[in-house]
Amino acid sequence: MIKNKLLTFILFLLITFSASLIGGLATINFMNPWYSLLNKPIFNPPDWVFGPVWTILYFMMTISIWLYWHTRNREMSTIYIYFIHLVFNATWSITFFAFHNMILALVVLIILIALIINLILSFRRVKMISAYLMIPYLLWCCFALTLNISLIILN
Template sequence: MLKNKLLTFILFLIVTFSASFIGGIVSIYYKDPWYSLLTKPSFNPPDWIFAPVWTTLYLMMTFSIWIFWHSKKKEIQTVYIYFIHIVVNTTWTIAFFLLHNLVLAAFILVILIILIVVIIYRFKNVNLISVYLMIPYLLWCSYALLLNISLIRLN
């Protein structure tokens, strides 16, 4: 059983951090000078904060889906929704940093937030720890949407 739990954790970690990996590559090559030249709102965090925040959130997401997976009342459809949400998460980075399309990125963030809410709702009846681990991610994505909309207004 312990081997199975370790293997599923590693698999969920790889799936979840695939979004981080792709996002990192895209932002390294396509972020600047475009992003640096944007007029940013006063509440825009410094660039150095994004890596530790996203790393922490991806770890929390991994633990959340992993705990859900090992719950007795889990539903496979929720796991599929989780995987779809990872793809949408990655798509935001591509729209924002690669395509430099702020409006499309905001639209994708709205979809992402809806998916996170659906995941949290589906986790609620299975495991509350999974819910609690997803809440910071929901809050951060909501903040990101506010930033994204502010960038649209300012630029």
């Protein structure tokens, strides 16, 4: 049983952090000079903040889905939504940084936030701690939404 739990944790960790890797590659390869030349709002965090915050959030997401997976009442549709939400998570970075399309990135982010809310509600019915672990991620994405809208307005 412990071996199975460790294996599923590693699998969910790899899947979740693959979204981070894809988004991170898009960010690193296409961010500058474009992003550094944008007018930014005063509440825009320094670039060094994003890496540690996202690392913590991806780890919390992994724990959340892993705990949900090991419940008796889990629904596969929720697992599928988790995977779909990871696609939108990575797509935002590609849309924003690689394509430099802030409006399409905003649409992707709104869909992502809706998927996160869906996951929180689904997790809540089965494993409350899984829902709680997703709340910081939701809040960070709402902050990202505010930043995205501000960047559209300022540029």
